[in-house]
Amino acid sequence: xxxxxxxxxxxxxxxxxxxxxxxxxxxxxxxxxxxxxxxxxxxxxxxxxxxxxxxxxxxxxxxxxxxxxxxxxxxxxxxxxxxxxxxxxxxxxxxxxxxxxxxxxxxxxxxxxxxxxxxxxxxxxxxxxxxxxxxxxxxxxxxxxxxxxxxxxxxxxxxxxxxxxxxxxxxxxxxxxxxxxxxxxxxxxxxxxxxxxxxxxxxxxxxxxxxxxxxxxxxxxxxxxxxxxxxxxxxxxxxxxxxxxxxxxxxxxxxxxxxxxxxxxxxxxxxxxxxxxxxxxxxxxxxxxxxxxxxxxxxxxxxxxxxxxxxxxxxxxxxxxxxxxxxxxxxxxxxxxxxxxxxxxxxxxxxxxxxxxxxxxxxxxxxxxxxxxxxxxxxxxxxxxxxxxxxxxxxxxxxxxxxxxxxxxxxxxxxxxxxxxxxxxxxxxxxxxxxxxxxxxxxxxxxxxxxxxxxxxxxxxxxxxxxxxxxxxxxxxxxxxxxxxxxxxx
Numbered sequence: 001x002x003x004x005x006x007x008x009x010x011x012x013x014x015x016x017x018x019x020x021x022x023x024x025x026x027x028x029x030x031x032x033x034x035x036x037x038x039x040x041x042x043x044x045x046x047x048x049x050x051x052x053x054x055x056x057x058x059x060x061x062x063x064x065x066x067x068x069x070x071x072x073x074x075x076x077x078x079x080x081x082x083x084x085x086x087x088x089x090x091x092x093x094x095x096x097x098x099x100x101x102x103x104x105x106x107x108x109x110x111x112x113x114x115x116x117x118x119x120x121x122x123x124x125x126x127x128x129x130x131x132x133x134x135x136x137x138x139x140x141x142x143x144x145x146x147x148x149x150x151x152x153x154x155x156x157x158x159x160x161x162x163x164x165x166x167x168x169x170x171x172x173x174x175x176x177x178x179x180x181x182x183x184x185x186x187x188x189x190x191x192x193x194x195x196x197x198x199x200x201x202x203x204x205x206x207x208x209x210x211x212x213x214x215x216x217x218x219x220x221x222x223x224x225x226x227x228x229x230x231x232x233x234x235x236x237x238x239x240x241x242x243x244x245x246x247x248x249x250x251x252x253x254x255x256x257x258x259x260x261x262x263x264x265x266x267x268x269x270x271x272x273x274x275x276x277x278x279x280x281x282x283x284x285x286x287x288x289x290x291x292x293x294x295x296x297x298x299x300x301x302x303x304x305x306x307x308x309x310x311x312x313x314x315x316x317x318x319x320x321x322x323x324x325x326x327x328x329x330x331x332x333x334x335x336x337x338x339x340x341x342x343x344x345x346x347x348x349x350x351x352x353x354x355x356x357x358x359x360x361x362x363x364x365x366x367x368x369x370x371x372x373x374x375x376x377x378x379x380x381x382x383x384x385x386x387x388x389x390x391x392x393x394x395x396x397x398x399x400x401x402x403x404x405x406x407x408x409x410x411x412x413x414x415x416x417x418x419x420x421x422x423x424x425x426x427x428x429x430x431x432x433x434x435x436x437x438x439x440x441x442x443x444x445x446x447x448x449x450x451x452x453x454x455x456x457x458x459x460x461x462x463x464x465x466x467x468x469x470x471x472x473x474x475x476x477x478x479x480x481x482x483x484x485x486x487x488x489x490x
Contacts, residue, residue: 443461
């Protein structure tokens, strides 16, 4: 099968990820969106290599579907409200199913029942993606329709050079993400420690904290965080900051944000309809992150099922994640699997999804042939100025540290400039040390944009080339007020 005629383009990339559950995402793009909206993508390609995944689709198909989605939502704001309600429902059902499975005595389930539970969860996760993918489709990569609509609105209302700042202020949610709630709770625990509160009370708070938030950095594959990790994090917090002052600072900044938003609404004389657009943008930012948090929680809860499947197949959890659902069910039925095949896939494999067809998971020579058909991205290393979009205003200078995987975080020191293809919740320990953040990927709702605003870290997103131009140790100047990054000559 030849794919040279397709205009493949890399849409995104993630690290610490395997075919399961990511194949549900690609299947939702090619089938789920069509089922939910009547249109979508026809073809999708995932390349799994070196513990990462690069996502490809046809640029023209992505553009056409994005345009249709933007027209549907921006012409009738009530459509967004209905979709948001549906996403909340689907995510709630996903987490409830995962909790139900997690509470089961899986060791007493038959092989058939284990396969059925695995399939049922995967189907529900597919449904979540099928409804929720309208968000990245409408405001990600090169098709940031929502961002442009808000920018155009602000541009018509003001001629000042503060338009970027106004955009950041108006589109910043005033509700906390779960990640922010976790940070606040940890600061409260650190404050108790500094006040020399009874050790028993502190221990109870740490146990509760672990129970509530251990899964927040799990993403697809974990590991979950432990009480020991949080004890260490509290000690580090006390060394570096005054927890009480940090909490006061956050509450003050939250009030200031609300006040600024009210002032800008008044200054720009926005109509109820225009305020509605701003509200949709804020909800996009909050609920795209929330949807991912709910899926993260469900993957953490489902680990017990993957462990039992792995035990019965006599393979690892990591190997289970390189199997399709049909292969897991068949493997449980026969109680064996070709381990050499899984090992080959872990080195390099390609999943190909096409509308109305079963996803193929290919490896070896066939997978390498697919790679030859993908476009090569060449960028000059001599570029000294990089431009992107403002996610969080501010300026910073520092040394670049490339952070794409949890393993990269050990390189990060306080005051470094974090550069990544795209950040994820499992990189939060490094993000907290960053003087500024720079990413290739961008969009109003990307992870880096959301957390940088919550943490007041200067951030430039959507540069497309930062990870190709910059390297560890480069000294850079980040002007996140104007979306410009400069390499400094030493």
